[in-house]
Amino acid sequence: MGFLDISNLSKSFGATQVVKDFNLSVEKGEFISFLGPSGCGKTTTLRMVAGFEVPSAGTIRIDGRDVVRLRPNQRNIGMVFQSYALFPNLTVADNVGFGLRVAGVPRAGRASRVAEMLAIVGLADFGARYPFQLSGGQQQRVALARALAVRPQVLLLDEPLSALDAKIRVSLREEIRSIQRKLGITTIYVTHDQEEALSMSDRIVVMNNGVADQVAPPFEIYNRPTTRFVASFVGTLNLIEAEVADAAAGRLRLGPDLVDLGRPLPDNRRVTLALRPEALSLAPHGGRDLALAGEIVEVHFLGSVIRIRVQVGDARLSLDTFNSPDSPPPAVGAPATVFLNARDLMVL
Ligand code: ADP
Ligand code: MG
Numbered sequence: 001m002g003f004l005d006i007s008n009l010s011k012s013f014g015a016t017q018v019v020k021d022f023n024l025s026v027e028k029g030e031f032i033s034f035l036g037p038s039g040c041g042k043t044t045t046l047r048m049v050a051g052f053e054v055p056s057a058g059t060i061r062i063d064g065r066d067v068v069r070l071r072p073n074q075r076n077i078g079m080v081f082q083s084y085a086l087f088p089n090l091t092v093a094d095n096v097g098f099g100l101r102v103a104g105v106p107r108a109g110r111a112s113r114v115a116e117m118l119a120i121v122g123l124a125d126f127g128a129r130y131p132f133q134l135s136g137g138q139q140q141r142v143a144l145a146r147a148l149a150v151r152p153q154v155l156l157l158d159e160p161l162s163a164l165d166a167k168i169r170v171s172l173r174e175e176i177r178s179i180q181r182k183l184g185i186t187t188i189y190v191t192h193d194q195e196e197a198l199s200m201s202d203r204i205v206v207m208n209n210g211v212a213d214q215v216a217p218p219f220e221i222y223n224r225p226t227t228r229f230v231a232s233f234v235g236t237l238n239l240i241e242a243e244v245a246d247a248a249a250g251r252l253r254l255g256p257d258l259v260d261l262g263r264p265l266p267d268n269r270r271v272t273l274a275l276r277p278e279a280l281s282l283a284p285h286g287g288r289d290l291a292l293a294g295e296i297v298e299v300h301f302l303g304s305v306i307r308i309r310v311q312v313g314d315a316r317l318s319l320d321t322f323n324s325p326d327s328p329p330p331a332v333g334a335p336a337t338v339f340l341n342a343r344d345l346m347v348l
Contacts, residue, residue, distance in 0.1 A: 001064070003028035003186050004049070004154055009058030011044050019045050020210040022058070029184040031177065033197035036207035037233065042190045043158055045207075049188065050156050051075050062153055073102070075154075078147030082159040084139045086131040092118070092142050093127035099150040117145040120179055137168040144176065148183065155180065155187045161196065173200055194234045198222060206230045222276075228348045231274050238280070240273040240315045240345075255313045259290060259342050272348045277307070279344040280319035282330070288339035292317075296334045310336050 002025035011019040019041045026032050034042040047053040049060055051072035060067050067075045078099075086095050097114045105113070118124050121141040131139055140160055147155060160176070161169045177200045180187050191197050197204045198218040206213045206221060208229045214221060225231035232239075243253040250261040252271065265271055281288065294312035306321045306329045317338055321329075330336065 001061075002026050003030075003063060004188075005059075005061040006045075006049065007059045007061075009045065009048060009060065010056045011041075011048060011053065012056045017056075018210050019048070019055075022210075022212055024205060024212065024215065026186055026188070028186055031180055031187045031189065031200060031202045033201040033204045034188065034190045034207055035194060035197040035204050035234070036192065038192055040207045041210040042192075042207055046156050046158055046188060046190050049154070050077055050079050076152050077154045077156055078150060078152035080140070080143050080147050080155070080157040080160045082162050084131070084136070084143045084163075086139055086142055086146070088131055090130075091127065092123065092129050092131070092134070095131070095142055096127075096145045096149050098146060103150060113149055114145075117149045120148070120182075121145045122175070135168075136164050137172055140164065140172065141175075144179070148179075148185070153186065155185045156190075157187070158190045159192070160189075161191075162193075169196075176200070198234070204234075206233065208233070225346070228272075228274075231346065231348060236277050236318055238275040238277065238315065238317045239348075240275065240312075240317070241270060242273050243270055244268060254290075255292065257290065257292070259345075261342055261345060261347070265347060274346040274348050275317070275340065275344060277318045277320050279340055280317055281339050282308070282310075282319070282321065282336055284339045288341050290340050290342055292338045292340070294336055294338060296330050296332055296336045299329050299332055301329055308336075310338050312338060 004026040006022060006024045009019060009022040010017060022045055034045060036042055044053060048055050051070060055068060062075065093114050096117050097110045100110045100113060118127055121144055123138060123141055161172055173196055189200060201218055203215060203217050204221050205215045213227045214225065214230045221230060222235055225234065231237055244265050245251040245253050245258060247265045247267045250263045250265050252259050252265065292312045294310040296308060297311045298309035300307040304323050306323055308319055308321060308330065310317050
């Protein structure tokens with residue numbers, strides 16, 4: 001049993017089931033992300049853990065205690081929302097101390113705890129300000145400090161960075177993760193941003209249509225997706241249609257080439273192969289065992305990385321090269337050979 005256990009959790013609104021038999025066991029101190037497209041049920045699942053939504057079925061245990069029938073303030077959780085949700089008429093210090101006051105903590109204890117929390121989020125000198133005097137990123141730090149001030153057992157964050165600029169988003173996600181590590185607090189972080197989930201999480205729950213499709217560490221989610229949805233939602237994916245020549249022998253026909261995958265294939269006439277951009281290159285690095293002839297059809301200069309699209313038969317393949325100040329990017333229309341290793345082909 002984990003520290004936070006969610007078993008057979010379901011939620012329907014009217015006739016629509018938006019969370020379907022969701023199971024998850026979270027270890028103490030673990031950082032978990034719920035990752036999925038808009039509408040897949042992330043917020044609803046989180047709100048059931050928080051106590052803002054009543055499950056249609058299932059159980060939620062925190063530290064061995066069944067919390068399903070408890071109100072949010074009885075669950076010992078802290079919550080951070082996308083919209084900050086600070087009290088506009090209270091100072092930063094009073095916002096952070098709000099939960100402590102409700103809990104009846106005396107003034108002196110409150111003040112030292114508030115100071116401690118403001119220091120942790122890097123706003124030690126901002127206690128006397130009002131929310132409107134802060135940037136979005138600073139307001140979200142206050143919201144985090146407020147959520148953590150009551151020493152919750154579980155921290156829940158629902159797309160806390162979605163409203164912020166790209167640069168702040170990146171620095172704040174590193175900061176949230178480092179605060180989470182320092183405090184060792186068990187955390188669930190909801191996001192639709194795959195990079196956020198990959199960079200922050202101990203484990204990611206990829207959600208699709210109310211179902212937890214795959215639960216695994218970021219490296220595994222990215223490199224060994226177990227469903228087509230996970231493979232295509234997380235990261236960029238090249239899809240190649242191929243004809244099965246010999247299913248048992250793992251042989252397939254890829255354009256003019258016969259390719260041996262070295263593992264048995266599903267017994268279909270055709271399969272879809274998937275490949276990450278970084279598994280492709282325009283040079284035969286390290287003796288890549290397959291070469292596909294094509295033509296460069298798109299070149300996107302992104303700064304440190306150049307994303308190139310090559311048309312190979314029916315497939316348009318994305319690959320990345322690093323910028324080099326000495327060699328300009330290739331030209332659209334130029335012929336190109338794409339190199340890869342057969343073992344990197346994922347069969348979906
Ligand atoms: P996500 O956070 O992944 O974007 P949500 O959990 O907010 O998804 O929503 C999942 C589905 O449940 C959506 O189709 C949404 O419209 C629906 N939904 C959420 N809350 C309610 C509600 N209170 N009443 C009816 N439908 C709802
Ligand atoms: Mg949501």
